[in-house]
Amino acid sequence: MDEEIKVAELFAGVGGFRLGLEGYCDDAKGWNLPSAGPYRTVWANQWEPGSDKRQFAARCYEARFGKGSLVNEDIAAVLDEYDAGQRAIPDVDIVVGGFPCQDYSVARPLSHADGIEGKKGVLWWSIYRFLRIQLAKSPDNAHWCLFENVDRLLKSPAKQRGRDFAVILSCLASLGYSVEWRVVNSAEYGFPQRRKRVYILAERNVQWDLKERLLHGAMASAFPMEAPEAVSYVDIPADPYVVSQSFNVGGKLSPFLDAGVMVGSKVITCKALEAYNGPRETxxxxxxxxxxxxxxxxxxxxxxxxxxxxxxxxxxxxxxxxxxxxxxxxxxxxxxxxxxxxxxxxxxxxxxxxxxxxxxxxxxxxxxxxxxxxxxxxxxxxxxxxxxxxTGMTDGQRAFCMGNALVVGIPHLIGLEVAKEFSSKKGSE
Structure with a gap:
């Protein structure tokens, strides 16, 4: 890795992850958001299905970060062109993005020649494909991932509670990642909006102690919580296809709680009660x-x-x-x-x-x-x-963008912890 942390921002919207990690300064407008570390976004993608009129988020992104700062095309078509040798994608250290909560059913087992195949059009599979592209180029690429989703991801679908999240965990495990997650209500950590989302942080080629990482890992440092009264353990099938077919069939509750860690196919999870004593906005x-x-x-x-x-x-x-x-x-x-x-x-x-x-x-x-x-x-x-x-948007378009966005301060806090680990690893080399 270089001294900087190179970022790919997928499903970029108007740049929430980029703002949280890189920061932003515009003296003329009085904008001065701090950086979370030596992050530099080298590739970004944003595409709203539909006509050119629907691309107002991408136009906002370019207005703020510069012409050509993102690829405003369907990510699946972009990756097809990469596979055909018609497009270049740079090496990155961390892949970030928010993606919709969809049906993550798996249609093909891991053992088949082409590997895992999921439902067409489900954007998680573009993330998985992007990670595979990065790792095929170099095993040092995409060392981290940071994703955001609605918290119901942990409980979906209704007839197989937790299956969708288990598919994602199994996919990440198949690529050599260990994972932390945390359901964060932004208001509980001082921000002016009650917005509950799950943040998924993955690091490749690490072997954490499950309970130690749960209590003292990056997520616990970014979002302090009370010591849990109880923890539970879950085994994740190694093949996402098996997860899709059989995980928690008939279960009334998801086994995944507010906080958790996965190493290999082993998961520890617990309820999380915030322990925040800082300023609070309204x-x-x-x-x-x-x-x-x-x-x-x-x-x-x-x-x-x-x-x-x-x-x-x-x-x-x-x-x-x-x-x-x-x-x-x-x-x-x-x-x-x-x-x-x-x-x-x-x-x-x-x-x-x-x-x-x-x-x-x-x-x-x-x-x-x-x-x-x-x-x-x-x-x-x-x-x-x-x-x-x-940036020339209507009232309704601006509201649409913010309704789809994240609270910028949340990835900023996570980014601070990732940057510390990055600095620690660099210092030990």
Missing amino acids: LGDVLIPDVNVPEEFFVPESQREKWEYLKGSKKEKRTNKATGFEYSYSEGAMSFPDPTDRPSRTILTGEGGRGASRFKHVVQCADGRLRRLVPDELDQLQCFPKGWTD
Whole structure:
């Protein structure tokens, strides 16, 4: 490895992983995000399925990191071109990315000539393929991986709880990786949004002591937790195909808990209770002055009743329009308006637009008026610089990007720990 840590950012969005690892400085805008270490992104990919009009995240990425800073094409087609000798991909030390929670069924056993084959279009298999490409070029490549996903990945699918995550662990083990994971609620570590996601950190060719790594590894250092009351152990089949067919069939609960470590095919896992004593931010900390809010973000008085209905509790009869089937529907009340003295709820992709919605955030101004959050506030709830997505996108497009993004401070904290291990290894060479 060189002195720098070379990064490939897959499914890059508007650059959350890159910001968290590399940092970013723009004196003219007053942006100064610190670096987590000697990271340098040398290859990135972002593609939103659909027409060129759907590529606003990629255009934002290039506006911030420079023209040609990413490949704005379908990752599967890019890898096909690499295999055909029509495209170059540089060597990297760490592969990062957030990918959708999908059906990770495996269609071909590891023992077959072409190795593991999963369902077409499932983006995990592009990650797996990218790792295989890196390792085929050099066994020193892709020494680390850092991935982000929704926390339900640990519990999916409903009829085989934990299978999807077990497939991913088995795939990583087949490539020689040991793995740490942690479900992180960003608000529990001082950030202004309650956003729960699982982060998966893998390192190749290491043999950790399971319990020692669980209690004192990179994830435990980045996100301190109380000593667990109990731990449990899980065996992962070595072949992802076997995992896909038989792992936890009929199990009502997933064996994977909030924190865990895998070495070989052995897993230790436990519930995690945060032990954080630092500063804490709230929704109110990112709000801009009311006088700077454009008029279209205020809720018209004529729409207030509709907002109150959508946010309120319900227990009512409804009819399926397609079948005519009548059913009982109920849901609890949500805070309305959203409290500003605590972290916000999770922001979603549908946060933009004027229409009334149960899930959009609404805050109350000093004069009693209600308003939606402006895009600059959504940027800051994800710990991006204020105005990061202000690159010609609409309100709805900016909200979509932030709803798909991650809290930048989370990979930053993990990156600090990886950089320490990188420095320690370099010092011992």
